[in-house]
Each structure stands twice: as C-alpha cells, then as structure tokens.
Amino acid sequence: MKLTLHIWRQRSTSEKGRMVSYEMADANEHMSFLEMLDVLNEQLIGRGDDPVAFDHDCREGICGSCGFMINGIAHGPRSGTTICQLHMRHFKNGDELWLEPWRATAFPIVKDLAVNRSAFDRIIQAGGYITTPTGNAIDGNAIAIPKEDSERAMDAAACIGCGACVAACPNASASLFTGAKISHLGLLPQGQPERNGRALRMVQIAQEETFGNCTNIGECEAVCPKNISLEVIARMNRDFLRGSFLWRSGSGGDGG
Amino acid sequence: MSNQIFMATSINTAGKSAGNSIRRDLSFYDATIGKKAVMAATGVILFGFVLVHLVGNLQIFLPPDAKGIFKIDEYGKFLHSMPAVLWGARSVLIAAVMLHIWSSISLARMQRRARPTAYVKKNNAHSTYASRTMMLSGPIVACFIMYHLLHFTGGQVHPNYIETAVHHNVIRGLQEWPAAIFYIVAIMLLGTHLYHGLWSMLQSLGVSHPSYTPMLKASAKVFAFLIVVGNISIPISILLGIVK
Numbered sequence: 001m002k003l004t005l006h007i008w009r010q011r012s013t014s015e016k017g018r019m020v021s022y023e024m025a026d027a028n029e030h031m032s033f034l035e036m037l038d039v040l041n042e043q044l045i046g047r048g049d050d051p052v053a054f055d056h057d058c059r060e061g062i063c064g065s066c067g068f069m070i071n072g073i074a075h076g077p078r079s080g081t082t083i084c085q086l087h088m089r090h091f092k093n094g095d096e097l098w099l100e101p102w103r104a105t106a107f108p109i110v111k112d113l114a115v116n117r118s119a120f121d122r123i124i125q126a127g128g129y130i131t132t133p134t135g136n137a138i139d140g141n142a143i144a145i146p147k148e149d150s151e152r153a154m155d156a157a158a159c160i161g162c163g164a165c166v167a168a169c170p171n172a173s174a175s176l177f178t179g180a181k182i183s184h185l186g187l188l189p190q191g192q193p194e195r196n197g198r199a200l201r202m203v204q205i206a207q208e209e210t211f212g213n214c215t216n217i218g219e220c221e222a223v224c225p226k227n228i229s230l231e232v233i234a235r236m237n238r239d240f241l242r243g244s245f246l247w248r249s250g251s252g253g254d255g256g
Numbered sequence: 257m258s259n260q261i262f263m264a265t266s267i268n269t270a271g272k273s274a275g276n277s278i279r280r281d282l283s284f285y286d287a288t289i290g291k292k293a294v295m296a297a298t299g300v301i302l303f304g305f306v307l308v309h310l311v312g313n314l315q316i317f318l319p320p321d322a323k324g325i326f327k328i329d330e331y332g333k334f335l336h337s338m339p340a341v342l343w344g345a346r347s348v349l350i351a352a353v354m355l356h357i358w359s360s361i362s363l364a365r366m367q368r369r370a371r372p373t374a375y376v377k378k379n380n381a382h383s384t385y386a387s388r389t390m391m392l393s394g395p396i397v398a399c400f401i402m403y404h405l406l407h408f409t410g411g412q413v414h415p416n417y418i419e420t421a422v423h424h425n426v427i428r429g430l431q432e433w434p435a436a437i438f439y440i441v442a443i444m445l446l447g448t449h450l451y452h453g454l455w456s457m458l459q460s461l462g463v464s465h466p467s468y469t470p471m472l473k474a475s476a477k478v479f480a481f482l483i484v485v486g487n488i489s490i491p492i493s494i495l496l497g498i499v500k
Binding site for chain 1: 284286287288289290291292293363366367369370371372373374375376377378379380381382383384387388390452455456459460461462463464465466469
C-alpha cells in the first residue's frame, strides 16, 4: 500500500511550522495508523532525518494520549475511534493524507503533531474532584444510585481527555470535555456537595485557558472517540446557570 | 479576570480557598455561558417579535372593506393609537437587539483568540451550513433591519412614502424589484439564522433531554421554514402583481 503523507513539521513551540510531504511505500492494511507512522519514522531515522513526533501511550484507545487531524477530521475518518485504533485497512492504495496537530491557543504545539494539553489538567484541578473520607473503602452499595443515573455518569466518564473536541470545534471550545467532567460527577450523589462551585470554577478556568465558547454546532460530538453526547454541554450550561444563582461564598462545600 | 484569581483557583484545589476565588459578578456575564444565556433570552424576545410581525404583515393579503379601507391600515392605526405600548415594545426590542449583537461580538472575539492559526485542511462535514454561518447571517439581517426601518417605518429610502398609508407604502416599496430582491435574500438569511438559533438557544439555556430534544430540533426547523415562507410570500406576490 502506497500513501502520500503531508505532515505538519514544527521543531518547537516558538518556531514556525510547515507541511512536509513524504512518500510512504511500505504501509499495509494490518498496521494501525501509528504503526504506519512508526515505520515512516524508522525510515526517517535511517536517512538521518528527524522522526515525526506524535503523542501515544496505551495504543488501545483508552488513555487519551494520541490524536491529530487526518484530512481535517480529528482522529481520522472512523467515528468513535482513536487514531491508535484506526487501521490502515480503512484507507486505499494511493491515498493522499494531511496530518496536522490539534490547533488551539490553549494547546501549544510542542513538536510536529504533539501538543501540550496541560490546560485540560488545570480545568480538572479547578473542580474535577469530590470530597470523600479516606480510610477503608466504603461498601459499594451503601449509597443507592438509580441505574439510569449511574449509566449516564459512566457514559460521561468515558471521556479520555484526548482534546479532539477542541480540535474539531471552529471556536476551539472545551465545552464537550468540561461538560463531560461536570456531568460525570454531577450525576452521582458523591458529586453533589461541590456541584455549584464546580460548574462555576471549571467554566471560568476553561475560559482563562483561552478555550472558545460553544455555538452548539456539534462537530465535537461527531469526532469524539468515546461518543460523548452534546447533552453534557446542556447539563454544564444548566449547572453553570444554577450555580450562578445558588452558589454562596464561604460555604466551603459550595452547596446551594 | 485577573491572573491572580486564576493562580488561586488552579493551585488550591482543596476546596475552601479555591471556592473563595469565585466572584459572582465576574462569573455570570463574563463567562461565555452567561453571554450565551443573554443571547438566548434576547433571541426568544426577537423570535417572538418576528412571529407577531409576520402575523400582522400577512394582513396585506386581506381585501379592503366596503369603505375602501385596508385592514393593514387599520392595524397600523391601532398600533399607533397606544404610543406607550408601542414605544414600550420598541424599547424592549432595541435593548434586545443591542444585547444580542454586543454578546455575539464579544464571543466572536474570544473565538478568534482561541484559534488564531487555521487548519491547512479542515473538514466540517458534521455541522450544518446554517450553524457555521451565524456570524454572517446575523450581521446581514441587522443591516436589512436598518434598511427596513428607513424603508417602511421612517420612509427615508422609500420612493413615495405616505404616513399611515401602510398598504400603499408596502405595495409601492416592494414594486421596486431591487428592494424586493433584498427583502427575499434577507428573509432567507433570517431563516437560516433561526434554523440553527431556535434550537441552539434552548441548548444554551441547558434544555436538552433525549425524549424531547429531537422534537425541539424538528420544530425549530418547521418554524424557520414557516417564517421564511410567510414573509417571502409578500414581496413575491407584489412583484408578480398578485397583490395591488
């Protein structure tokens, strides 16, 4: 399988980048996309060139490390799939592919296709936690949670923080990510004490990290490898508006 | 929001001091979600006006009574007979338009800041054209509204404006084909704006549920379509000479 790859090469955050074209003659349909890039990098190293930098870790679609744009679509053409789980059998011999990093002010490019997603960590620090007693683990069934609620919380918790939502959004908004985290905790009894302050803080930090606003167009939902629904954004909006009215300063737990 | 607030929030994650860094006055209209809530609320007001305005306008199709007085002229007189109500409504509308525009401009500035470098290649296959072009349809409709006010409310750009002669003004004004074409194009853009906006405003206010969201999305499209068909029927019938 032969491919033409146009890859964004940028040596560091401060330097200017550009598209560089490579002919990839040794791809085969059994490789994952990242394995195909591994082969390309072997060839580049053999020639004494700088290999293409990209983030990856588990390579089984659950860690959230990998991700870049293939032909303008975050994580490539298959829905509900991270790039590491995207196989070359979904491409044709002779395809021409454009690979670009996530582009957002909040995600500075580290090198080539690798971006710095620490802004997501700072959103999590602002409210992606609950207060819980330490010590022995409590009985898993001690708090009754309706099945529907626990499943919706689990669906939101499936977010792996890869950043595809930001990359696909024309406004570089982190609403799907932030909404998923707020929904994940807010749907469970354990998440109630901090619920109002959580929405206010996480939304505020997302904005300070220069993520844009949501215009409800749905590009994020379409590329999310974990199929997180736009409904989490409505829930974030609801919790934010609710928090704006109910939050009291100095209440510690931020309860309404 | 100062850098200091940001530092306090990101470092103290233990609860109390992080909580104290929230300022309610900062957190509502400064937040994008607060601005979107303002856009949604003003959007509801403006959509309500568009609906009532259309129902009023459709009276152009009613024939004159025995004395030769057109229904729409009487309607105009009726509205002007209560200046307090008329100017009350106009003030609310002007305030809604200004808040809607002001919020959209400040949101658009944040968006530009969020992604200053465009993709070499970007595929937006999953969103509608209407949803991606709100910042084009909106300003064009705003320009149209200015023209429309000078055309039929003030009469400054009307070829033969007669105060209170609504029927005459509308027919005479829209017999000029460039004006009629501009009306048709602007109404279609208003339709695309509503096609996305009518559902989007509900999402912005947090209204979403698998059991009724599909119905809300469908009704938004039906309303947008009816607004376009209803409004566009007026310049088209006048251009074709069906209404004289």
